[in-house]
Amino acid sequence: GSRLQRFVIHPDNWWYMIWRHFILIWAVYSSFFTPLEFGFFRGLPENLFLLDIAGQFAFLIDIVVRFFVAYRDSHSYRIVSNRNLIALRYIKSRFVLDLLGCFPWDAIFKVSGRHELVRYLLWIRLSRALRVTEFFEKLEKDIRINYLATRILKLFVVELYCTHTAACIFYYLATTVPPANEGYTWIGSLKMGDYTYSHFREIDLWKRYVTSLYFAIVTMATVGYGEIHAVNVREMIFIMIYVSVDMILGAYLLGNMAALIVKGSKTEKFRDKMAELITYLKKNNIDRQISKEIKGHLRLQYERSKTEGALLQDIPASIRTKISQNLYEQHVKGASLFKGCSEGFIKQIAAEVHEEFFLPGEVIIEQGKVVDQLYIICHGEVEEVGKVDDDETEESIMRLQVNKSFGEVSFLCNTPQPYTVQVVDLCRVVRLDKQCFKEILGISFSDGRIILNNLLEG
Amino acid sequence: GSRLQRFVIHPDNWWYMIWRHFILIWAVYSSFFTPLEFGFFRGLPENLFLLDIAGQFAFLIDIVVRFFVAYRDSHSYRIVSNRNLIALRYIKSRFVLDLLGCFPWDAIFKVSGRHELVRYLLWIRLSRALRVTEFFEKLEKDIRINYLATRILKLFVVELYCTHTAACIFYYLATTVPPANEGYTWIGSLKMGDYTYSHFREIDLWKRYVTSLYFAIVTMATVGYGEIHAVNVREMIFIMIYVSVDMILGAYLLGNMAALIVKGSKTEKFRDKMAELITYLKKNNIDRQISKEIKGHLRLQYERSKTEGALLQDIPASIRTKISQNLYEQHVKGASLFKGCSEGFIKQIAAEVHEEFFLPGEVIIEQGKVVDQLYIICHGEVEEVGKVDDDETEESIMRLQVNKSFGEVSFLCNTPQPYTVQVVDLCRVVRLDKQCFKEILGISFSDGRIILNNLLEG
Amino acid sequence: GSRLQRFVIHPDNWWYMIWRHFILIWAVYSSFFTPLEFGFFRGLPENLFLLDIAGQFAFLIDIVVRFFVAYRDSHSYRIVSNRNLIALRYIKSRFVLDLLGCFPWDAIFKVSGRHELVRYLLWIRLSRALRVTEFFEKLEKDIRINYLATRILKLFVVELYCTHTAACIFYYLATTVPPANEGYTWIGSLKMGDYTYSHFREIDLWKRYVTSLYFAIVTMATVGYGEIHAVNVREMIFIMIYVSVDMILGAYLLGNMAALIVKGSKTEKFRDKMAELITYLKKNNIDRQISKEIKGHLRLQYERSKTEGALLQDIPASIRTKISQNLYEQHVKGASLFKGCSEGFIKQIAAEVHEEFFLPGEVIIEQGKVVDQLYIICHGEVEEVGKVDDDETEESIMRLQVNKSFGEVSFLCNTPQPYTVQVVDLCRVVRLDKQCFKEILGISFSDGRIILNNLLEG
Amino acid sequence: GSRLQRFVIHPDNWWYMIWRHFILIWAVYSSFFTPLEFGFFRGLPENLFLLDIAGQFAFLIDIVVRFFVAYRDSHSYRIVSNRNLIALRYIKSRFVLDLLGCFPWDAIFKVSGRHELVRYLLWIRLSRALRVTEFFEKLEKDIRINYLATRILKLFVVELYCTHTAACIFYYLATTVPPANEGYTWIGSLKMGDYTYSHFREIDLWKRYVTSLYFAIVTMATVGYGEIHAVNVREMIFIMIYVSVDMILGAYLLGNMAALIVKGSKTEKFRDKMAELITYLKKNNIDRQISKEIKGHLRLQYERSKTEGALLQDIPASIRTKISQNLYEQHVKGASLFKGCSEGFIKQIAAEVHEEFFLPGEVIIEQGKVVDQLYIICHGEVEEVGKVDDDETEESIMRLQVNKSFGEVSFLCNTPQPYTVQVVDLCRVVRLDKQCFKEILGISFSDGRIILNNLLEG
Known part of the structure; x- marks a missing residue:
């Protein structure tokens, strides 16, 4: 505009x-x-x-x-x-x-x-x-680039740059001493093995620079071998300043690392929860079969944690709605319960459902409970299991695949769920909560009637 | 009093x-x-x-x-x-x-x-x-001064002071040795290049002090070049104490830095949320247009995070009320819906509204939904868009600017919202929730009638 | 499948x-x-x-x-x-x-x-x-092994491996210098006491390797004694790279340690809460007896924190149900209040109860309050205490042991609790909340009648 | 028992x-x-x-x-x-x-x-x-002793002990070399100034021990002057092990420090909130008077944070009740509104009230609002202020001191509050919420009638 x-x-x-x-x-x-x-x-x-x-x-x-x-x-x-x-x-x-x-x-x-x-x-x-700093700040906000890497790179560059500057000043301090006293500087008094730096002005630039940088880095990292060290008062003072700044810089580097790591590790959270649960189960002598189910479930949760829809909650409702419709509309439309409903109604339902995963063997709904959720299968397979006459023997009644819904009788009629629903093959479903469903129905009565007809026919 | x-x-x-x-x-x-x-x-x-x-x-x-x-x-x-x-x-x-x-x-x-x-x-x-310590404590509570800077300055001063004290004690240890044994102290046995400290009592005070301080700092920072080192047992003992205290002090410095950084970085939180969202969107093949809208929204949120009204929640209700009235009363009074209402009523409404920002292109209210919020525009521009006869073509119906309200029909009459409301130009609005509105109306009936009249006229 | x-x-x-x-x-x-x-x-x-x-x-x-x-x-x-x-x-x-x-x-x-x-x-x-890295990653997810130990071991191995590699490169740098210049390398110019390394190629492989590794470790840990140090430009450059990488690695090690520790200490949380409470109690001159009770309660909570059922909340409802039934069904079945109820009803009640611990002397329910919880004793002993006629004297009325319930009159009839219930011996109870109870009763009316009969008989 | x-x-x-x-x-x-x-x-x-x-x-x-x-x-x-x-x-x-x-x-x-x-x-x-370790663990749980100090002391003792052990092993390594080769050990080859350790077995035990300890500490703190260093292969190997362990130990020390500090600083939280608020107020050009009130309120909150009753929430209800009764019963009994009520009723009210502080000038209740809280003054003074006829001029109507209640008319009769209540002198009050009050009244009807009588008389 x-x-x-x-x-x-x-x-x-x-x-x-x-x-x-x-x-x-x-x-x-x-x-x-x-x-x-x-x-x-x-x-x-x-x-x-x-x-x-x-x-x-x-x-x-x-x-x-x-x-x-x-x-x-x-x-x-x-x-x-x-x-x-x-x-x-x-x-x-x-x-x-x-x-x-x-x-x-x-x-x-x-x-x-x-x-x-x-x-x-x-x-x-x-x-x-400052321009380089600004560039790094922009880089940090750019989500296409790995953040940890950017951050460590930045800290590394800052440290190297400080060292480079210090190396140049070290050499500068030596050159501004009167030529007669040059033996009384850090580089003029230096001997490496048999090699002496006493006439250092005549040495190759590269060698002089590397020696200075080596001195600066060895000091910065607090290794301080000591074969190179300050000799006169001016050099002592500069080293004192340099070392003090380094301590702050080093602490900053460490602090950043710690902060990045404290925040980061999802593996740890997963492990913590797992370990606590196992302790609890052992203390109470819980069945091994149940332990196994719990571990499976937690591992699945952990692996899926990056694709969870839960992170959508901070974005505006209107955008969230579009995403949900994109993903789930086909499954809602495919469910026989919603056959013949108006497009607007289907869209609203699709906007309100939530995605869930279940592992083979898990029980989604138990017989005899009144359920407040309606489920539609996105992929995978579930099985309806029920105790028919006797209390003891359970029989498999029906198998449901993609786009089938379950829990609808108890959901719509407020009666106990007639059959237990158990997962056969790894299963992705969408869940519709009763409260949302009621609110949507409140506006479009005609669709309500269609659904009841579908239920009676199904 | x-x-x-x-x-x-x-x-x-x-x-x-x-x-x-x-x-x-x-x-x-x-x-x-x-x-x-x-x-x-x-x-x-x-x-x-x-x-x-x-x-x-x-x-x-x-x-x-x-x-x-x-x-x-x-x-x-x-x-x-x-x-x-x-x-x-x-x-x-x-x-x-x-x-x-x-x-x-x-x-x-x-x-x-x-x-x-x-x-x-x-x-x-x-x-x-102690007085200096007290001064620093007061400084830390003074919010006009940058906290991070104060804290680091304090740690830095403490470290320098420790070093200064240690330097003085180093020299003291050398001077209390009998003159005959002075060659058997750290400074008496010291040679820097060709320069010898053997008659150190005759050297310039400044030079003696710098040398001591240099020794203390190089030890404190654990650089330890080694050209200066303890010589007799007394010096060894003092260095052992000094180094042990340093380790604690250094750990404290590092811990503080880490704590300051762990707490601090809003950029990071922004990036984390962003990165997770992008991963999610990619995995599910969401439209690029939607991705763009989400990024824009999050970036705006991030930039505004410092001015958010949410931070008012900890202050007493009476003060919070005054601030809200100060900021929003003019917009509430300006809305045609509240024309003619009593001053007290306007004030109470102004105390209960919440501020929100929207980017161009975002949808604030969708057609067909029952809304529980009434919005009044503070600055920016929105557009009412609706599907008139057909289900497919959307037409722009009206544009609303400053002090216009929208959503009022659905808000007051509990009917579906007749038109979608979309942002044209970056838009700051205040939001009034239904629950608050009902409570305020419960006291002043006459204003309720005025509002209904305004609605019928509008 | x-x-x-x-x-x-x-x-x-x-x-x-x-x-x-x-x-x-x-x-x-x-x-x-x-x-x-x-x-x-x-x-x-x-x-x-x-x-x-x-x-x-x-x-x-x-x-x-x-x-x-x-x-x-x-x-x-x-x-x-x-x-x-x-x-x-x-x-x-x-x-x-x-x-x-x-x-x-x-x-x-x-x-x-x-x-x-x-x-x-x-x-x-x-x-x-990479295979070794993958192995460590799997190890970290394996909850049978202590996580802290695994993590520290991994960091330690990485550091040792870096040092080993650096040691090999140090030696390589010395061997690639022309034999004439070998005195001008770090190892060729080295003297340890009286021992000289000038003809280092003829020395025992073990001794050469240990010397290299010693150099690498002393540099890595930033001790840097300085008796071994870089001599020529190539060695300086390698040390600069090595030291820079070390700084990052060291920071990573520290960061990990800090992260592990920040997360970990339950002792601390316990202490913090305790200390704050004691301060509060002292400031307000609260009775010593009460202070003692509070301390006892907190200590018990702390010791039980690892076995708390609260950590079950993240696992799927169906699994949670099975665990609860396993643990509490016998106690519910044993309570005289539920005598004769259907198996399904007992199972549902057992699935909804929560475990709690109480110390001797604590009051669980006070006389005169309307209670919303029903308690059944798992082990331990409680006592019903009441003020009979006068307001002042309290008398012990009955003692209750395992599988007895209390609070049922007030819970079912909505009247004030007739007697105070106090713990005699360390006591583990299960608690049933009114809301859950109502929902379960809503389905099985016949069990409701049985319970009322039990209450009247009891 | x-x-x-x-x-x-x-x-x-x-x-x-x-x-x-x-x-x-x-x-x-x-x-x-x-x-x-x-x-x-x-x-x-x-x-x-x-x-x-x-x-x-x-x-x-x-x-x-x-x-x-x-x-x-x-x-x-x-x-x-x-x-x-x-x-x-x-x-x-x-x-x-x-x-x-x-x-x-x-x-x-x-x-x-x-x-x-x-x-x-x-x-x-x-x-x-192990016994000493157990002692330290008990010390950490003992809340009478400062936790930070205990923790740091423990880490310090562990470090010193490691150093002591290392010092002893250093000396042991030197003594187990054949006497002929003693010049080829770290201590045998050592010279300090003019002093030589070549016949070290004849030196004073104290001097030998201090020299060993000095070597160990200087290495542990990574100062590494280098005047003392490993000489033979065995010493190199021991130093490599010692230095590696030190790195882990040092990281642990630092991690602990960081953890203690990250958790701790209440000053920081206070400052953060303050700073954010001030930024917000400035951005929106809020009145200076309001800014001042907010700052005063936050500072008071900060200073009282240690005595806050909020920390009572984790202790069992029965204990919490006793404490509240201890503290507030006299004020409830003293209020004219509750004159003549039964002791049990007074006790129950006292158990449910919450303490609050207000600064001079703050408004507790505003004219025209329906209030859900009843306040009783514990110490300090408030003033009832009202606009009588005109909308503009406010007049002081009454001053209330200790044990007076206010807000009772609006609280009991559900009508708008007739007067604004403002603090005159720093004021500690207890607050009773409507919901609690209703529940207590539900049991004791007679007290309800007494209260209504008191209200009509008052």
Whole structure:
């Protein structure tokens, strides 16, 4: 219903989505490269410099684009497409940081006479990591992707990123010591077997980076072998901060894991219930046959727990109705009891029934009880069994298959159920409760008469 | 209602609040400085000595003030302002500790011939840390501040404080060894790269403190590089105690994190429900259109979960009534069905309605059902759709906007709803249940007649 | 009911079960030996080679067997015994991996001129670990085995296996360095006391393996003594990966533990309720006698919580009925109130009663109240106590033992209970609720008359 | 009720309790000393030897005593005092272990020619630790002691004990190496600063024990400084086992902590509800006055949550009745509405009322509503306020204090409440619901007439 202003882009626009993913890749690159540049480079080599310029240019375009993208108001849930409002909202939020991030700080550093303070401004670019965070949040809400995996992946990425940043700072701390004192840094004083790092500036970049990262990870995971360790006061202070943050981060990781697991395990609930029941049955010396039936039933329940219709209860009634009709209308229409009823009536009945499963051997209705439910078979087979004259011998009376109903005499006439109904083959049925049936009948009297006729004929 | 005795200060008095915050700052300072003094100073230098005297004087004044502050009795929740009761309560609780803490132990130490035992009495001052604890407890109950942040901050502060104290004790242990054996302490035997700590008493205070703290934190976080470690038996024993306490503390930190996270994540619940539904729909080959509607509905529910009126149920009925009237009275008054009704009646209706949201395309009431709810639109638009003659073609009959009601014919006359009501534009409505309506009508008959007239006219 | 096709094996067939357990042992062996072979052997010695060939042959047979084993369809829960469907399902799932795993890679390695890449194909065999995983999953569902123990055992095995694999890779990394640089590996540069590992290839296999495993475990548990540590870049990279995986694994272990414990402790719930009650009673100065009674009652409840009939509520009604009849029919039949009633009626009553326990001194029914429950004693003894003329003195009127009922006059005639009923000796009773009783009477009128006669006679 | 057989001791007998605590102390000593003896002593010195003999003798007496102590059957909860049954039960359970534990293994070791294998039999005595475990279990159920503290203490003791045992085994491993190779053990190769442990057998026992314990704790807490570490293969294997067990134990500790905390925090629940409400109120621009009232109400609820009568619901009805009568009978009797009613009637009313608290300014009943509750004031003061002629001005009509009732006209006559009732001073009231009142009246008609008279007079 909502038309957008001219030149304003809808946030769900397909082209804009592609642009956002393009910028996301640049944001990942920038988040990763910024600490590296800060730690290991004083003035970039030419090829990296050109790559960096390209990235900053892409972010500049993104700033412009943002002034033309409509947004959804958080209070009224409507799309706001007024250009002034869009601009105001963006300027108030992240505009300044975004703009400052696009400045070519490396070039400014070279021009300003290699002033160390300028290099600290590089960290503004880390605000781009927010985009990656937002992406993860969207991923978590996307139900097509496994949640547990997404969550663990996210925590893992955060930890690796912290380690990467720490590694870059470790190296930075060593390089800002006066060259004369370089033996008095963690890397300058390091010896690995016979290999010495005393002239570490001349070592391969890859080797220096791996060593720093190794130090950071071994500290982060609290392994702390100790062959690499802080040497001067500055390094001690940084390690103290790093280790404190790690403790919080590690606790967060653990807490998340625990939360995911506490919530999760259906197997456990199944087992708990099972174990309690078995204890109870044993204590009271219950028959083994009954124990077996109970176990079978619980196992079936457990396996079906994911397809249960019970989870429909939170969705609006009108949608629920449609689903039920889709699934059960054919079975209701097929039942001889409802032969000749109006389409509207059949639809209403189909909307009110509930699905149930029964295992072979289970008794659905017992002889002599007044039943409040009517059952129709969806698939499987049941058997009517009754004690005819004597109290002792039970005889099989009839077998019922798909679309047959049972319990209807007791259900409609309020009399005791004449026969026990027992399952022969694994059986899916739909159940209609008396209360619902009465309410539906209250509106359409003619169908009531048809049903009574069907009962008398059947 | 409650008058205070003369010279007695109410605990919520503004001036007293300022004084408490002033003392809080001194308590923070004292808690931090006491271990430092114990570990690193034998007799304070003059400037620190004066600062310390000022602090002790402030605490002395606070002791006097406490005799004049009323308190709230924990059983009857009344303010007690009797001076004798106040004094009795304070003397019974913390008076002695507070008083002993104010003694100038440093001066006594100097005077008493630098007797080592006197210095242990410094620790009495740690009882002041209780004030900081109380402050954090108050902070946790203050809902203006983010709870998670407060909690983590508190845990973090506790950990840092433990580490600080341990660092001071580490240094203390080294200094109390006879000078000849100083090479046989953790700091005296320490070498960092080429730097040796063998004459550690002559090193800069800052450097000594950072080294101690680094040792304490690296141990606390179980990193344990090992370049610094216990050397003599006394140090081993202290580290054993410290490490054991740390394990408990670390477990407490982790447990808290886990608890905060287990409780928290609404995103997860949303995702779980969503994922289960999708599985169910797929298994049963439900229409894609219905799937889409369900997803839309759940997403809306999730976003609105913070503004749900359901959370009002725990507050007293009288307050809840006022809030409802505030929010909904205008819409009830605006509905043509209630035109001319008495103010009291309108107010009672407004107190009983419930708010609901619907997405475009959802069906609120279906044709042919008897409805038990009356709806009034707050904002948005709905459409009445009906099958007129034929069973197949549906026609739009009327569009309803703000303050229109629908469902009233079926609601009042107990007949099937003549038309389906479907949402056109995102729609906020209030719902009135039949049971409530009947009860309200039971008191004011005249309004019932007015409503029926309105219905016949409408 | 389901007949299998010719030559098709039912998945629950006894011989097939034995075969699966036989293959399981080979899978355990293969999962353990594959990393060891990869790390420590370049071409197996003859005895190990023959063992390996035997294992691969067993797996080959298993591949053939799998084409003849029926499976249970996950949607309809029926056994599928069509040979084409079975084959299709197996080929789609694991067939290729299983087949490749059976190739004699060690022989191929020797034949191919000891090409290093061929050895990497050994890892295909790890897919056999899946069988072990499946075994553990089945174990978890088996309620005869303690769940907590199974779960912890599984986590423990997974951790040990990871460590074992890591140990093999550690050694592999050292052996693939050119012999000249072997001093520049973790094991080549290692010294333990006076013992040096510089010519590590000549050391006993057992000693090499234990040293590797020790390194892996000390790292995994984040102890990280540091006497063994990474030396070259390749080792650093592997340790970084290993440590990161460990962090996730460790968090998973902890999370599982927490989940198991959070769920578990009944003692706690008992204590919580108890403590709250005691606080309440103290605050309100309640009599000590009452406090004692409450404590006794709660303790009894706690001890019986495992045998409570309440856990029967999730099983199907028909099974629940059988259990109740089994347990309580004799007591109902034995009550003089039901003397002469029809068997069917007795059975229905027995199906509806609930079990309860009472401690000596507790009052079950109070004089003057209209009761809605009828009680029958299963074991123990109660006493009828009443105030006869005066309001003050209470007299014991009658003692009731097994199979006696009480409360029947008030229950049937709707009059106030004439006497207080108090427990003398620890007492197990069954309770019949009025509502259920009325419904059962509604069907069998004749039994109603018999009961009234019994009441008048009694 | 239950008489014991001759010479049979009741398990709750006072003397027997003392004996159990005496044996408990010996069990603690024995559990601690057994590993120490195993690790550090080969043949005890005389003073320790005598102490040990005394301990074994005490345990011997305990074995005899056990044959005379009755026990509670776990199925029927009755005391079993039959001597044969007692003996059978003890012999089946722990008798053999208890007896073997009393043998003087140290003496046997000396006699048997100092055969090393005999010393392993010492570990049988660890079965005595079970008594300590049982003691802790009892402690956990004892509600007089803080549960959290007990639980943490227990975990702490278990950890310390594991460490102590490990320390003893560490030393044992070093002593069983041939003297020539002692430089090739963890302690023989150890140097601390300038101090060398090379001739460790000659060092002070205390120093050796502390060093071992330090090694064990530093490993257990995964600090692993690394200055002490495994040297030979046997030590590596033991550390691998120790570290693996530690991981499980540590996870258990953490899990317990998390569980204790997840359950516990009432502050959090209070904060959550508060925060959600405030968000809701802000979003809907609700009056500040109402916000304040809600906050006050919630805070009061929170502070009273421990004294809430709601927790009485799990205890048997008869006990609950007594408590209510104790607390509220005086207020019901004091109300003028119930003047002259029979004692029994007053008691029944007192048993059915519920306690509630209201803050100053809250409205308890609103004018014009039909109320279903009758209130009686326990302490505090309320005010009746009404709009007399006009709709706008409200006037105070009457003030009510202790034992006054309000709402009685509307409650008894089913008419709208004539006046609004508002709290003046913090107010504790009891509430009587209409349904209960009707049921009580149904039995005692005469009291009904008295109440109507009182109403007309009042």
